[in-house]
Amino acid sequence: MSRLSIVTKNQAQTTVEGLYKDMERRIQASPPELCPVDLAVSFLHICHSQSCGKCVPCRVGLSRLEELLNSVLDGRADMSTIDTIERTAESVYLTSDCAIGQEAARMVLKGVRGFRDDFVEHIQHGRCMCLQNQPVPCVSLCPAHVDIPGYIALIHAGRYGDAVQLIRKDNPLPAVCGMICEHPCETRCRRTLVDNPINIRGLKRYAVEHEETIPVPKRAPATGKKIAVVGGGPGGLSAAYYLSIMGHDVTVYEQRQQLGGMLRYGIPAYRLPREVLDREIAGLLSAGIHVKTGISVGNDVSVKELYDRYDALYLSIGAHIDKKLGIEGEEAEGVISAVEMLRAIGDGHYPDFTGLDVIVVGGGNVAMDVARSAVRCHAKSVRLVYRRRKEDMTALPEEVEGAIADGVEIVELHAPLRVIRDENNKVVSLCTQPQIIGEFKNGRPAPVDADAPEICFRCDRVLVAIGQGIESRKFEQYGIPVKRGAIESMDTTGIRNADGIFAGGDCVTGPATVIRAIAGGKVAAANIDEYLGFDHVITSGIEVPQVRFDDHTSCGRVNMVERPAAERIRDFDLMELPMSDQEACQESGRCLRCDHFGYGVFKGGRVEKW
Numbered sequence: 001m002s003r004l005s006i007v008t009k010n011q012a013q014t015t016v017e018g019l020y021k022d023m024e025r026r027i028q029a030s031p032p033e034l035c036p037v038d039l040a041v042s043f044l045h046i047c048h049s050q051s052c053g054k055c056v057p058c059r060v061g062l063s064r065l066e067e068l069l070n071s072v073l074d075g076r077a078d079m080s081t082i083d084t085i086e087r088t089a090e091s092v093y094l095t096s097d098c099a100i101g102q103e104a105a106r107m108v109l110k111g112v113r114g115f116r117d118d119f120v121e122h123i124q125h126g127r128c129m130c131l132q133n134q135p136v137p138c139v140s141l142c143p144a145h146v147d148i149p150g151y152i153a154l155i156h157a158g159r160y161g162d163a164v165q166l167i168r169k170d171n172p173l174p175a176v177c178g179m180i181c182e183h184p185c186e187t188r189c190r191r192t193l194v195d196n197p198i199n200i201r202g203l204k205r206y207a208v209e210h211e212e213t214i215p216v217p218k219r220a221p222a223t224g225k226k227i228a229v230v231g232g233g234p235g236g237l238s239a240a241y242y243l244s245i246m247g248h249d250v251t252v253y254e255q256r257q258q259l260g261g262m263l264r265y266g267i268p269a270y271r272l273p274r275e276v277l278d279r280e281i282a283g284l285l286s287a288g289i290h291v292k293t294g295i296s297v298g299n300d301v302s303v304k305e306l307y308d309r310y311d312a313l314y315l316s317i318g319a320h321i322d323k324k325l326g327i328e329g330e331e332a333e334g335v336i337s338a339v340e341m342l343r344a345i346g347d348g349h350y351p352d353f354t355g356l357d358v359i360v361v362g363g364g365n366v367a368m369d370v371a372r373s374a375v376r377c378h379a380k381s382v383r384l385v386y387r388r389r390k391e392d393m394t395a396l397p398e399e400v401e402g403a404i405a406d407g408v409e410i411v412e413l414h415a416p417l418r419v420i421r422d423e424n425n426k427v428v429s430l431c432t433q434p435q436i437i438g439e440f441k442n443g444r445p446a447p448v449d450a451d452a453p454e455i456c457f458r459c460d461r462v463l464v465a466i467g468q469g470i471e472s473r474k475f476e477q478y479g480i481p482v483k484r485g486a487i488e489s490m491d492t493t494g495i496r497n498a499d500g501i502f503a504g505g506d507c508v509t510g511p512a513t514v515i516r517a518i519a520g521g522k523v524a525a526a527n528i529d530e531y532l533g534f535d536h537v538i539t540s541g542i543e544v545p546q547v548r549f550d551d552h553t554s555c556g557r558v559n560m561v562e563r564p565a566a567e568r569i570r571d572f573d574l575m576e577l578p579m580s581d582q583e584a585c586q587e588s589g590r591c592l593r594c595d596h597f598g599y600g601v602f603k604g605g606r607v608e609k610w
Contacts, residue, residue, distance in 0.1 A: 029192035031137040035128040036118050040111040041069045047104035058101030061092035065108055072122050082119050086112050136594045137188040143519035146170045147606060148185055148200055149595040150544040155203055156588035157545045160210035169540040171518050172241040173234055175280045176263055178205030179272045182396060182513050190594050196557035199587050206584040214283035220247035225532045228253060228310040230297045233261020234514050235505030236316035237284050238521030244287040246529050246536040251290040253297055261318045265346035268373050269572040298474025312528045315487060315503040319511045321469040329419030334427030338370040338465035345373060353379035359430050359457055360384045361416055362465030363393035370463045371408045375569050382408045383457060387415040387435055387447050405565040413447060417454055419462060431456045468511045486510055493524040502528055539609040547596045558587040
């Protein structure tokens with residue numbers, strides 16, 4: 001008889017592996033605003049099924065925790081039950097033999113401490129605190145709440161102009177977002193339950209590229225009210241656009257010579273072509289917005305002057321101040337901030353890195369932008385030095401992959417120590433301390449110094465891309481509340497104890513995404529209009545096609561394709577190729593129309609006006 005045999009999966013094991021994959025997709029597609037207590041019970045039940053049963057804390061303790069959590073949902077619990085859950089979970093966590101029991105109990109502890117109010121609400125009132133005002137996952141997760149199923153249906157029907165007009169109801173910069181949006185709407189797409197999330201950003205770009213002309217928006221009758229918007233970036237322009245079509249007289253103050261903010265001065269043309277940006281901005285200005293460029297509020301005109309001259313004031317100044325490394329030698333010639341470099345590129349002044357060795361410090365999308373720009377500026381070599389691992393970078397995975405394909409070398413787990421310079425104060429090299437990854441902090445493993453000697457990388461330029469700050473000093477002097485360098489405003493964008501002054505975008509949230517800035521502008525417009533005593537309604541007037549019943553066939557996602565790396569690194573032309581007609585038709589046909597099916601038709605599935 002043979003001592004050993006090759007083990008192969010039987011039919012049951014193969015099926016279970018498939019069920020695991022199905023479960024992963026179901027968790028990934030979980031819509032926002034689910035009952036956290038109900039979700040915790042479901043996860044705990046899965047964890048209990050994984051228990052081997054060897055140790056009592058896991059075998060018995062998890063079962064007891066399930067009973068306690070179910071009693072909360074069933075209305076059999078009292079306030080002492082919450083303390084019992086916490087003590088039991090802590091005991092299981094501390095005494096279980098393996099990670100199955102430990103991590104299951106830790107999950108319960110996180111829940112009972114993180115959403116304790118939900119437990120109390122169930123016990124005292126027999127209901128969940130979560131109010132699912134927007135049941136369509138993609139719409140809920142879009143900060144601007146764009147009607148995504150609606151415009152995808154219009155694209156599938158070949159009504160591209162109507163699709164873009166529907167987008168503009170909530171987002172006046174569809175072309176920009178079709179190019180560079182980080183598409184949070186895709187993260188909980190219900191299509192994931194079938195195969196893969198829909199390429200929403202790619203479809204938005206397709207619709208914009210097939211819109212013949214940008215129509216001049218219809219304006220409501222003039223109200224006689226004057227509003228000043230400080231900052232001509234995406235947030236400021238969005239607020240100005242909506243306020244203008246409401247009938248208000250809006251003036252945008254921008255300190256640069258051109259509008260666009262970080263769209264122009266922070267995003268290279270190979271991602272967002274300037275002709276696309278200029279066309280989009282021209283479409284916004286056609287709403288009757290007045291513009292004053294080259295005006296620095298706080299220097300050329302004071303906040304008080306604007307406050308006295310206008311009926312309301314919206315601050316959307318963005319985050320344009322670079323952050324320093326704080327290391328020896330960073331004042332050397334050849335150390336350049338990413339903000340400074342991208343700002344120059346935005347004005348058409350491209351640095352010449354021909355034959356130079358360039359090092360970029362950072363791991364976000366801005367770091368990828370300057371690294372890929374340096375390649376296009378003919379650098380001999382480009383290294384990106386990051387103190388964490390590549391997988392811990394905050395940049396989008398596709399941006400990291402694209403940078404590597406462009407020829408950027410990723411040097412992970414190296415923390416900058418000092419810049420070495422020659423007798424002429426020019427950069428010679430960057431010295432780093434190797435790191436080893438450590439414990440998790442704030443969702444990411446933190447690096448610590450490794451037991452290894454420092455390493456010096458020879459270079460001619462060091463590009464610093466470790467974040468941006470807000471120039472808020474002039475506003476703070478006027479009395480506008482500032483905390484940790486950011487303006488403090490409420491979720492309505494209003495500022496406490498500053499009647500008629502509103503703020504939103506990066507100057508409030510810190511450096512964030514374009515769509516979040518746009519959402520801030522939309523919220524500000526609605527609340528400024530209300531503050532001025534009006535109740536204007538924004539609507540598109542677009543009728544969305546009826547739902548189809550042929551969208552459940554499994555079909556792979558159409559991904560965006562870039563020009564070959566060898567070709568795209570030679571210029572700043574748009575690197576991402578558009579969808580073909582066939583691809584757009586197929587991809588738009590995958591939408592499950594959650595605005596109608598799955599509870600969407602009953603409550604909040606389509607918000608036709610705001």
